[in-house]
Amino acid sequence: xxxxxxxxxxxxxxxxxxxxxxxxxxxxxxxxxxxxxxxxxxxxxxxxxxxxxxxxxxxxxxxxxxxxxxxxxxxxxxxxxxxxxxxxxxxxxxxxxxxxxxxxxxxxxxxxxxxxxxxxxxxxxxxxxxxxxxxxxxxxxxxxxxxxxxxxxxxxxxxxxxxxxxxxxxxxxxxxxxxxxxxxxxxxxxxxxxxxxxxxxxxxxxxxxxxxxxxxxxxxxxxxxxxxxxxxxxxxxxxxxxxxxxxxxxxxxxxxxxxxxxxxxxxxxxxxxxxxxxxxxxxxxxxxxxxxxxxxxxxxxxxxxxxxxxxxxxxxxxxxxxxxxxxxxxxxxxxxxxxxxxxxxxxxxxxxxxxxxxxxxxxxxxxxxxxxxxxxxxxxxxxxxxxxxxxxxxxxxxxxxxxxxxxxxxxxxxxxxxxxxxxxxxxxxxxxxxxxxxxxxxxxxxxxxxxxxxxxxxxxxxxxxxxxxxxxxxxx
Amino acid sequence: xxxxxxxxxxxxxxxxxxxxxxxxxxxxxxxxxxxxxxxxxxxxxxxxxxxxxxxxxxxxxxxxxxxxxxxxxxxxxxxxxxxxxxxxxxxxxxxxxxxxxxxxxxxxxxxx
Numbered sequence: 001x002x003x004x005x006x007x008x009x010x011x012x013x014x015x016x017x018x019x020x021x022x023x024x025x026x027x028x029x030x031x032x033x034x035x036x037x038x039x040x041x042x043x044x045x046x047x048x049x050x051x052x053x054x055x056x057x058x059x060x061x062x063x064x065x066x067x068x069x070x071x072x073x074x075x076x077x078x079x080x081x082x083x084x085x086x087x088x089x090x091x092x093x094x095x096x097x098x099x100x101x102x103x104x105x106x107x108x109x110x111x112x113x114x115x116x117x118x119x120x121x122x123x124x125x126x127x128x129x130x131x132x133x134x135x136x137x138x139x140x141x142x143x144x145x146x147x148x149x150x151x152x153x154x155x156x157x158x159x160x161x162x163x164x165x166x167x168x169x170x171x172x173x174x175x176x177x178x179x180x181x182x183x184x185x186x187x188x189x190x191x192x193x194x195x196x197x198x199x200x201x202x203x204x205x206x207x208x209x210x211x212x213x214x215x216x217x218x219x220x221x222x223x224x225x226x227x228x229x230x231x232x233x234x235x236x237x238x239x240x241x242x243x244x245x246x247x248x249x250x251x252x253x254x255x256x257x258x259x260x261x262x263x264x265x266x267x268x269x270x271x272x273x274x275x276x277x278x279x280x281x282x283x284x285x286x287x288x289x290x291x292x293x294x295x296x297x298x299x300x301x302x303x304x305x306x307x308x309x310x311x312x313x314x315x316x317x318x319x320x321x322x323x324x325x326x327x328x329x330x331x332x333x334x335x336x337x338x339x340x341x342x343x344x345x346x347x348x349x350x351x352x353x354x355x356x357x358x359x360x361x362x363x364x365x366x367x368x369x370x371x372x373x374x375x376x377x378x379x380x381x382x383x384x385x386x387x388x389x390x391x392x393x394x395x396x397x398x399x400x401x402x403x404x405x406x407x408x409x410x411x412x413x414x415x416x417x418x419x420x421x422x423x424x425x426x427x428x429x430x431x432x433x434x435x436x437x438x439x440x441x442x443x444x445x446x447x448x449x450x451x452x453x454x455x456x457x458x459x460x461x462x463x464x465x466x467x468x469x470x471x472x473x474x475x476x
Numbered sequence: 477x478x479x480x481x482x483x484x485x486x487x488x489x490x491x492x493x494x495x496x497x498x499x500x501x502x503x504x505x506x507x508x509x510x511x512x513x514x515x516x517x518x519x520x521x522x523x524x525x526x527x528x529x530x531x532x533x534x535x536x537x538x539x540x541x542x543x544x545x546x547x548x549x550x551x552x553x554x555x556x557x558x559x560x561x562x563x564x565x566x567x568x569x570x571x572x573x574x575x576x577x578x579x580x581x582x583x584x585x586x587x588x
Contacts, residue, residue: 003480003488025503032496036489043485051485058492065499084553086534110553113571115546117506137534139552165556167534 003052005304010056012307014063015315019071023064032061066315069119074154077111078144084110085122085140085156086167091272092134094209099127103152104140121152121316127160135175137168177269181205184270187407191417196424203393204400206230206271218428220375221435223382227393229322230271232330235280237397239264245405257288275310275323279330282306299334303327321374325367332366333359339465353387360386369446369454376445385434392430396423529567529585530560542580547572561587 039054087106094101102124109116124140132138142158158164169175184205189197198210208216208228219225227233242263246256261284268281286302289295307327310317317323336358360383372378403416434440446454480488527536529551537548547570554570555561564585567573573581 003484007488025499029496029500029503032492033500036492036496039489039492043489048480052480055485055488055492058496062492062495062499065503068503086549108549110549113550113553115549139556141556165552167552169533 002298002301002304004301004308006052006056007059008304008307008311010059011063011066011311012318014060014065015067015311015318016063017060018064018067019319021064025065025068028061028065028068032058032065035061063311063315066311069117070316072118072120074109074116074118074144078109078116079146081143082141082162083144083156085142085144086110086137087122087140088137088170089132089134090121092207092209093126093132098129099125100129101125102132104138104156107137109144123152123155124158125155126158126164128158128163129160130163132164133166133169135170135178136166137170138164139167140164173266173269174273177266180266181207181270181272184404187404191403191407191413192421192424196421196428199424199428200400200420202228203230203234203397206274206277215428218431218435220377221440222431223377223379223385223441224389224431224434225375226325226329227389229276229326230274230280231276231326232280232283233390233394234397235264235267235277235284237394238267238401239284241398241401241405254292257291261285261288275317275320276326278310279303279306279326282309283330300331300338303330303334321370324370325374328366328370329363332362335462336362336365339462339469356387356390357383360384360390365458369451372444372446373448373451376443377441378444379441381434381437381440389430389434392427396420396427399423526586527584528587529564530555530587540581540584542577547577563587 035054035057039051039058042048042051042054085104085106086108087104090103090105092102104122104124106118106120106122109118122144124142126132140156140158141162141164142156145155145157146153147155185201185207188200188204192200198208198212199215201207202211206229211228216225216228219228239260242260243256246259251259264281264284268277271277283299283302283306286305287297290297310323340358363386364379364383368378399416399420403413403420406412406416527540529537532551534548534552537543537551538545543551550570550572551567558569561567564582564587565578567578567581567585568575
C-alpha cells in the first residue's frame with residue numbers, strides 16, 4: 001500500500017468534511033490526540049492494522065482542523081460600510097479597463113477599531129490605479145461584498161481615493177523568486193513579438209495575466225488548455241536540461257541530483273507555487289531522493305506526499321480546479337500504467353507514440369467528468385491530438401530554456417528567438433485548426449452527482465483490477 | 477496495512493504529534509490573544525532602537541516592547557486616518573494607549 005497516498009486522501013476528506021461541518025476545534029484536537037494515543041498503543045503492542053487505521057483518523061481530524069480558519073464566515077456588520085484589510089498580494093494584478101484585480105492573502109480585518117482574524121483569500125477590485133508590489137503586505141480600505149472568485153468568498157472594492165498603504169515589504173525566497181520571474185518576463189517580452197510573448201510567459205513562467213481571451217479560447221476549444229499551466233511536463237523538461245548542463249560541467253551524479261532538486265524547487269517558486277507546479281516539483285524531489293538514498297521510487301506515494309504537503313500549506317487549494325485536475329490526471333496516468341501493465345517495450349519511435357497515446361487516454365478517462373463539470377465541455381479528439389501537441393510543446397520549452405541559457409550570446413539570441421517564434425506561431429496555428437474541427441468537443445455539463453457516480457465506478461473497476469491481479473499472482 | 481517500518485511509523489507519529497500540538501497552540505492563542513504579549517521578550521536594547529512613529533512599518537512597531545499586533549495596527553490605522561502625529565503624546569489618542577503604556581514605549585519612539 002501507499003501510506004502517503006492514504007494520508008493525503010484521509011487529510012483531504014477531513015478538509016472536505018471541515019468545510020461543510022462546523023465542529024468545535026478543541027473537540028477535534030481532543031479526538032486527534034485520542035487517536036494518536038491509540039496509534040502509539042497499538043504500535044507498541046505490534047498490532048499494525050489498528051495502528052494504521054488510527055493514523056488515518058488522526059489525519060482525518062487534522063484535515064478538519066486545518067480548514068477551520070479558512071472556512072470562517074464574516075459577520076454581516078463587516079459588510080456594511082468600509083473596512084480595513086491587512087494582507088499580502090498573492091500575484092501580479094490584471095488590468096480590466098479602469099480597475100485592476102488581484103487576490104490577496106488576508107491576515108485580518110479591522111472594522112470599527114476591532115481586529116477580526118480572517119486568514120483567507122480575498123478578491124480585490126482596485127480602482128485606485130496605484131502600482132502595488134506583488135507579495136508585499138498592504139493595508140487596504142474598501143467595501144467588502146459577498147462574491148468571490150474560486151475559493152475566495154468575498155470581494156473587496158477599493159475606490160479611486162483609497163490608496164492601499166504599504167505595511168511591510170516581503171522578503172525571503174518567494175520574493176527573490178518573484179524578482180527573478182520579473183527579470184525573465186522582461187527578457188521574454190523584449191525578445192519575442194508581442195502577439196506571442198504572453199503565450200511564452202504562460203508556458204514558461206506560469207504567468208497568464210497577459211494572455212488574451214482569444215488565445216485562451218483557442219486552447220479551450222482544442223482541449224489543450226492544460227498546456228497553459230505549468231505542470232510535470234514543464235518541470236520534467238527543465239529538470240532534464242539542468243541535469244544535462246550539470247553533467248556537461250562535470251559534476252558527479254549525486255551532486256547533480258542535489259543541485260537539480262534545489263533548482264527545480266526554485267523554479268517552482270518562480271512559477272508562483274501553483275498546485276500543479278508544486279506537485280511536479282515535490283514529485284521530482286522524491287524521485288531524486290530515491291536515487292540519492294537508494295530507495296525504490298513509488299510514483300503514487302510521491303503523488304500522495306505532494307498532495308499532503310500542498311494541502312498542509314494551503315488547505316483551500318483542494319477546492320481549486322487546477323489542484324483537482326492536476327492530481328486526478330497524474331493519479332489516472334500512474335495507476336493506469338501500473339495496473340493495466342502498459343510497459344515500454346523498446347525505445348523505437350512508434351513505442352513512444354504508443355506510450356503517449358496511453359498517457360493521454362488515461363488522463364482523459366480520469367479528467368473527463370471534472371473537465372465537463374468545470375468547463376461544460378466533453379472533448380473527443382484530444383486523446384489523439386495530445387500525441388502531437390505534447391512532444392511539440394516539449395520542443396518549444398526545451399528551445400526556450402536553451403534560449404534563456406544562451407541569452408548573453410547576442411549572436412545566438414536573435415537566431416533562437418526567431419526560430420522559437422516561428423515554432424510558436426505554427427503551434428498556435430495547429431491549435432487553431434484543432435479548435436475548429438467539427439467533432440473536437442461537444443457541450444455537456446456533468447452534474448456533481450454524475451461526477452461522483454463516474455469516479456465511484458472508475459475506482460471500483462480499478463479495485464477489482466488490483467484485487468484480481470493480486471489473487472492471480474497468489475495462485476500462480 | 478501500509479507496511480511501514482518501525483522508524484517510518486515513529487516519524488509519522490512524531491509528525492502527527494507536532495501537527496496536533498501546533499494546531500492546539502494556534503487555537504489557544506486565537507482564543508487568548510493577550511497570552512503571547514505577556515510572555516513577549518524584548519530582544520532589542522533601548523539604546524539602539526528608536527523608531528519614527530510616523531514612518532515605522534508594522535514590523536518595526538512590533539519590535540518595540542509593549543506594542544503588540546493590535547496596538548501596532550491601531551497606530552497605523554490612526555496615522556492613515558488622521559495624518560502624522562505632531563507629538564509623541566498624541567499617541568494617547570490611539571485606542572489602547574494610556575498614560576502608563578505611553579510612558580513604557582515613549583523611550584523607543586521619535587518623530588520626524
